[in-house]
Amino acid sequence: GENVEQHPSTLSVQEGDSAVIKCTYSDSASNYFPWYKQELGKRPQLIIDIRSNVGEKKDQRIAVTLNKTAKHFSLHITETQPEDSAVYFCAASILEYGNKLVFGAGTILRVKS
Amino acid sequence: GAGVSQSPSNKVTEKGKDVELRCDPISGHTALYWYRQSLGQGLEFLIYFQGNSAPDKSGLPSDRFSAERTGGSVSTLTIQRTQQEDSAVYLCASSLAIASGSFYNEQFFGPGTRLTVL
Numbered sequence: 153g154e155n156v157e158q159h160p161s162t163l164s165v166q167e168g169d170s171a172v173i174k175c176t177y178s179d180s181a182s183n184y185f186p187w188y189k190q191e192l193g194k195r196p197q198l199i200i201d202i203r204s205n206v207g208e209k210k211d212q213r214i215a216v217t218l219n220k221t222a223k224h225f226s227l228h229i230t231e232t233q234p235e236d237s238a239v240y241f242c243a244a245s246i247l248e249y250g251n252k253l254v255f256g257a258g259t260i261l262r263v264k265s
Numbered sequence: 266g267a268g269v270s271q272s273p274s275n276k277v278t279e280k281g282k283d284v285e286l287r288c289d290p291i292s293g294h295t296a297l298y299w300y301r302q303s304l305g306q307g308l309e310f311l312i313y314f315q316g317n318s319a320p321d322k323s324g325l326p327s328d329r330f331s332a333e334r335t336g337g338s339v340s341t342l343t344i345q346r347t348q349q350e351d352s353a354v355y356l357c358a359s360s361l362a363i364a365s366g367s368f369y370n371e372q373f374f375g376p377g378t379r380l381t382v383l
């Protein structure tokens with residue numbers, strides 16, 4: 153089955169700097185890649201997603217890139233702010249097989265002001 | 266409108282007891298998912314429903330775990346003879362639809378039920 157690996161496990165950046173989180177997946181049939189943000193004690197919330205027919209997607213300070221050949225995708229956050237501090241999870245799924253999400257282990261992002 | 270709700274928010278039980286966890290999805294959402302999040306870990310898929318049927322139960326850890334969904338809405342996850350390793354946060358999510366060409370695949374998560382087995 154699908155396996156998703158996520159790096160780094162923790163990331164500390166200075167406010168205003170960029171942050172990059174990387175994930176690799178194993179199943180070449182995966183075609184949907186969402187990213188979730190989970191603040192302490194709260195539920196995961198979708199921040200951006202990308203499908204396999206697209207190489208890059210951007211939403212304000214957040215962008216995701218996908219390399220299908222290498223089977224990896226990355227989250228880029230620019231101009232980080234203290235409120236970006238949270239745990240970020242990447243995930244992969246096959247939409248035709250019910251869209252069950254296989255998650256990475258998560259990255260704790262700390263933005264220091 | 267209202268989001269996904271789950272009850273109870275916290276459940277403490279003794280080893281060997283049965284527990285039931287409830288999920289109320291967003292109204293109109295046909296797909297419903299259960300995940301488990303152990304302390305400091307990522308989310309682990311358990312089961313999903315399309316309507317009232319469960320095409321994929323592959324994530325259920327053992328036959329002590331079962332789930333049902335009635336009326337295409339509320340779902341209950343039951344854990345029989347609980348063990349200490351069952352302690353985790355159980356998260357439910359729902360989405361409007363499942364379709365490769367659909368834009369409505371976003372899964373909305375509930376607040377979770379924190380289960381502690383003593």
